[in-house]
Amino acid sequence: MKTPVETGFAFPEWAYKPESSPGSRQIQLWHFILELLRKEEYHDVIAWQGDYGEFVIKDPDEVARLWGARKCKPQMNYDKLSRALRYYYNKRILHKTKGKRFTYKFNFNKLVLVNYPFIDMGSGRGVPQSAPPVPTGGTHFRFPPSTPSEVLSSSEELRSPGVFSGVARRMARGSVSDCSDGTSTTSELEEAAGADERAGGPDRAFRGLLPHRLPHDSLFRVFGGNQNPAGLHRPAPRVHPESLSPFPVSPLPGPGSLLAPTLSPALSMTPTPHLAYTPSPSLSSPMMGSHFSFNPEDMKHYLQAHTQSVYNYHLSPRAFLHYPNIIVPQPHRPTPEKAAAHHLHAPALQLSHPLGQHPVGTEEGQQHPSPFKFKLQPPPLGRKHREAGSSLASSSFHTSSLAGSGQMSNSAMAGGPPKIKVEPMSDMSEEDVEVTDLSEEEELHHNEEEEGGMGTPTACRRHLYSNSNHHINGSVSCSSAAPPPQNHPDDDLDDDEEVFKTPATPPLGSSPACTLITTMKSEPCQPPISPGGTRCIPLKLRFKRRWSEDQRMEADGERDEAEDKKVKAEGEDEVDGKKEESARREGDDENRGGRDGILGLMLPPAPTQRRSSSELQRATAQLSLENASC
């Protein structure tokens, strides 16, 4: 096995430039943390530990000092640093590992998104510059440099996945340069970096991080794995308890790896797709074939994967929509079947895929030529909100509504009430949650069926949920037929919360939509997608729904948050006290929904579509066409 992590991971420079800080050259704390984590020399100060993505600050004062040096804030201390970290809770970049001192955990989902912020599929020419060793020559992928300057140096920097190896370091330097502390982290880091480079160059660094060379794909995968935190399957992942990167990468290079039992379902779900799409040949191969190509299909998969990630991780679907420069080539329309086929190829993956794919993915993704803007940071709800979430309304779901949620819900719900043990909402940590999905197998079957036949991609969004967190077993499946939908038990509200929040109304399509989120809500799940081709519709619906939500979200987003907060404030006491109970009640009441997870399910009234955009329409139209084909 390789240690994924050894040094840490490599994020392409652009990874460090979240949309959130466009243009900002200042290093962000989380970037900095990753940087430290990546350097062995800092392992005594901060290191990966525990679950994937989980790290412990061994020497808070030192970390604070380093951070202060980097930011030229001599007054920095752990108290302040930790405040900044807490600030990330809301952004969902991090969450605290409860019960473990100075231990936090990254939400790689977001990071993942960040990783592939700009994909220009439109032009066939793009190549993933940032991508590590890219197997295939011409890919459509292109990772535009955040800044022009970066572009210049791009080749190398971008190329190396090693995070700081290239740009990051530079950035660091630049940012730090002003401060001439001697202690500045920057210099230290730089040195380290230099060492790395000398040693092997970017590639090397990269390798160090991941098992083989993990391309972005790998990263995705990893993330997925990480995400699963549930620890469900944790089996394979971590090689070294400590130095490790958050990515539990499966040792298996090829598709097999994906499928590998060890991988958690979650992995398969989220990550898998990614893998498929990833550039790296070895990894990607499973689904796509031996080599990854940036052809439309691949891209589609890729998008799907992203989508999945979004859903899985509770990222707001909006993210996709907003995705800045994603241009999906519209080559030939990918047939759903194909997508399915891909999924099928990788069994394990498949399972996961179904869910994930649909959501945005595949068809949608491909179909839409229009560029989406991606927002990395969905409006985070406060914990309380989430917890209270149940209260529901507040947040409302973002959800993903779209398909993702729908399916998810379906699958989750449909899947029969999986028994899930969920911790009180309050606790989001994945670790804590244990979920058992009784219906896993069934779900899986269903999924297969769906994919294969009905396929819809939709089917399994649920996995996302589960994957994302809770699926312990790893089996991820979506149950199409399953009866009572269960909400997903989500433990990790952080990640999931958004997901759960779905608009209550199923706007667009009511129908078939079992797949749609609607299901989640209350209706027992209707058979998700009926084999008859329903799926086509669902996609549209989903798409629309998503769109609607997206629209709504944007409009309401801030407001919602505010409301949430209010709610929280108002109801907090009550909610807190009752969280668990209420959650359960909800579950019981609705029955369909999972218990706790359900909270999220409780959806607020459906938002009305506020507006439509030409792009959307176009996309929809395209989807329709595709569907028609179905």
Place this chain on the structure above:
DNA sequence: TACGGAAGCT
């Protein structure tokens, strides 16, 4: 030790 509001800075 941790959380999160509030205000302020860049």
Place this chain on the structure above:
DNA sequence: AGCTTCCGTA
């Protein structure tokens, strides 16, 4: 936006 600083609370 992304912290930084301060502070009250648990």
